[in-house]
Amino acid sequence: MRRSREPLLWAVFSAGGMVAALLFPALIFVLWVAAPLGWVSPPTHGQLAALLDHPIVRLGAFVLLSAVFFHWAHRFRYTLYDGLQLYHLNQLIAVVTYGVATLLALVAAFLLLIP
Amino acid sequence: MDSVTLEVQRYRPEDEEAPSWQSYRVPFRADWMVLDALNYIKDELDGTLSYRWACRMGVCGSCGMTVNGEPTLTCATYLKDQPAGPIRVEPLRGFPVIRDLVGDLTDFLEKLKRVQPWLVREDEPPLSAGEHLQTPEQLAEYKQYSMCINCMLCYAACPIYELEPDFIGPAAIALAQRYNLDSRDQGAARRMDVLSQHDGIWSCTFVGECSAVCPKNVDPAGAIQRYKVAAAADALTSVFRPWR
Amino acid sequence: MAVNPNYTPYHPKWYRRRIPIFWWARKLSYVRFISREMTSVFVAYGAVVLLLQAWTVLRGDDTYRGFQQWLETPAVVVVHAVVLLIVLFHSVTWLSLAPQALAVHLGRYRVPAGAILAAHYLAWLVVSGLVGWVLLGR
Numbered sequence: 001m002r003r004s005r006e007p008l009l010w011a012v013f014s015a016g017g018m019v020a021a022l023l024f025p026a027l028i029f030v031l032w033v034a035a036p037l038g039w040v041s042p043p044t045h046g047q048l049a050a051l052l053d054h055p056i057v058r059l060g061a062f063v064l065l066s067a068v069f070f071h072w073a074h075r076f077r078y079t080l081y082d083g084l085q086l087y088h089l090n091q092l093i094a095v096v097t098y099g100v101a102t103l104l105a106l107v108a109a110f111l112l113l114i115p
Numbered sequence: 116m117d118s119v120t121l122e123v124q125r126y127r128p129e130d131e132e133a134p135s136w137q138s139y140r141v142p143f144r145a146d147w148m149v150l151d152a153l154n155y156i157k158d159e160l161d162g163t164l165s166y167r168w169a170c171r172m173g174v175c176g177s178c179g180m181t182v183n184g185e186p187t188l189t190c191a192t193y194l195k196d197q198p199a200g201p202i203r204v205e206p207l208r209g210f211p212v213i214r215d216l217v218g219d220l221t222d223f224l225e226k227l228k229r230v231q232p233w234l235v236r237e238d239e240p241p242l243s244a245g246e247h248l249q250t251p252e253q254l255a256e257y258k259q260y261s262m263c264i265n266c267m268l269c270y271a272a273c274p275i276y277e278l279e280p281d282f283i284g285p286a287a288i289a290l291a292q293r294y295n296l297d298s299r300d301q302g303a304a305r306r307m308d309v310l311s312q313h314d315g316i317w318s319c320t321f322v323g324e325c326s327a328v329c330p331k332n333v334d335p336a337g338a339i340q341r342y343k344v345a346a347a348a349d350a351l352t353s354v355f356r357p358w359r
Numbered sequence: 360m361a362v363n364p365n366y367t368p369y370h371p372k373w374y375r376r377r378i379p380i381f382w383w384a385r386k387l388s389y390v391r392f393i394s395r396e397m398t399s400v401f402v403a404y405g406a407v408v409l410l411l412q413a414w415t416v417l418r419g420d421d422t423y424r425g426f427q428q429w430l431e432t433p434a435v436v437v438v439h440a441v442v443l444l445i446v447l448f449h450s451v452t453w454l455s456l457a458p459q460a461l462a463v464h465l466g467r468y469r470v471p472a473g474a475i476l477a478a479h480y481l482a483w484l485v486v487s488g489l490v491g492w493v494l495l496g497r
Contacts, residue, residue: 006311006312006313006317007311007317007343007346007347007349007350007351008347008350008351010317010343010347011347011350011351014347017449017453018453020402020405020406020446020449020450020453021449021450021453021454021483022450022482022483022486022487023486023490024402024405024446024449024450025443025446025447025450025483025487026486026487026488026490026491027405027409027490027494028405028439028442028443028446029443030490030491030494030495031409031412031430031494032408032430032436032439032442032443033436033439033440033443035427035430036427036430036431036435036436036439037436040495041495042427043494043495045416045419045420045423045424047494048413048416048423049416049417051493052413052416052417061413065406065409065410068402068403068405068406069403069406071399071402071403072399072400072402072403072406075396075399076396076399076400076403078320078396079393079396079397079399082274082275082278082279082320083383083393083396084380085278085378085380085382087279104406104407104410107410108410111410111413111414111417112410112413112414112417126374128372128373128374132372133374134374134376184386208376211373211374211375212373212374212375213373219373250467252467252469255469274382274383274389274392277378277382278378278382320392320396321456322388322389322392323388323392323456323459324388324389324392326459327388334459336459337459337460340456340459340460341459341460341461341462343460344460344461
C-alpha cells in the first residue's frame, strides 16, 4: 500500500520548528532589539560580509531558512483547516501554503546561492 | 440539608428535534460523585433519564460525560470539586447522541479493530518452545499504553476528532502503540500501513487535550508523537529499502 | 410535545451538534493551542526579514546601513520586540513538547522526560551563545 506524503512534510515541519526554536530568539534579540536600541554595538557590514563569504554559511542559511518557511506552511495549513473549518478549501490551502513556501525558498536560493 | 442543581441535557428523539435542558435539585453530600447525583435523579426524581455506568470506581470506562464543559468520568468527579452554581451534565462530545446522556461509540470500535489491537505474529514458535519471555524493561516499554479503559474521554477532548470524524483518534493509536512496542508482537509494519495515513496519525496537531483528560495517564498524545517520529524515520529510510 | 417527524420506532434520529466556527475560543486550553499554532506566522516573518537582512549585507555597505536605519525606527523596534516575545513563546512551547515525542533509551535505561527537556534547554543555551559570539564577540 502506498503510504502518504505526510511523513516527509511532518519531518520538514519538525526540523523547521526546531531551527526556529533554537536559533531565532537569539538572532532576533541581538539583531533587531539589542543592536537598534544600542544595548550592543551592531555587527558591522564588514563582519557579516566576511561571514556570508563562505559558501557553506550561505548554503546553511538557505537550508535553515527554507526549513522554517515549510514549517510555517505546514502549520498554517492545519491552523486554517481546523481553526476555521475550511475543509472544502483543503486543496487550495495546501497549494497556496506550500506554494508560497516554495517561492520563498526559491527567492532565498536566488539571493544566497547565486554568487 | 444542602442541595445542588444539576442541569442535565435531555434528548428524546421520539419527541424532540434537538436536545433540551432539565434541572434537578439533588442533595449535596461531601462524598458524592456526579454519578451518585445522577443515580439519585434516576431513583428518586426522574426514572426516564438514560445514561451509562457500571463499576462506579473508574476502571470500566462506561460513565464518561461532559461535566461543566470538561470530559470526565462521572464516577470519579466529586460534586464538591465543581464551581458554585448549577452543574451542567452533557454527553461526551464528538459522538452522535442516541438519547439523553448516551452516545454511540460504534465509530471508535470500528477504528479500534482497524489497528489490530492483538499480538500479531509472523511466525508461531511450536508449543514445545514454551511461553514468550519478557523482561521487566520490555514490559515497561508498553505498559502505560495498556492501561487504556476505552472510556473515550480522549476522543471527547480532541477537537480534531469532532471536526474530522474520520480521524482514527487518540485511544486507537495508543492501543496500536501498546502492541507495536510489545516485544512479543511482529505486526508493526501492518499497523504502520493503517496509521501512517491522513486519517491516521497525520490529522493530529498535538493539541494535547487527550492526555490532559485521560483518567489512566495513558498519554495518548505522547504515543501519537512518538509514532510520528517512527513513521517519519521509516518513510525517510524507506528510500534505501525499495523492497518495502 | 411536538412529534419528531424523522423518528420511527426502529430508526431513532441521533443528534450531532453543530460545531461553532470559533470552537477554539470557548475553552482556555484550545485558545492556548491556537495561539501556539499562530506563532508560525511570526516565525515566518522572522525568516523573511532575516533573509532580507542577509541580502542587504550581500548588496553592500550602503544597503546594509539603510536597513539598519529602518531597524532603528521606534515603531519597528516595538514590532520586533513583540515578534521576539512571540518567537520566545514558540521556543518554550516547542521545547516543552519535545519530551513527549522522544523516547530515548540508553541500553536498558529509559531517559526520564525531565532530562530530555533539560538537554533541549541546554542545546538552546549553547546555540544562543554561539549566535551571540558569532555576531558580537569576534
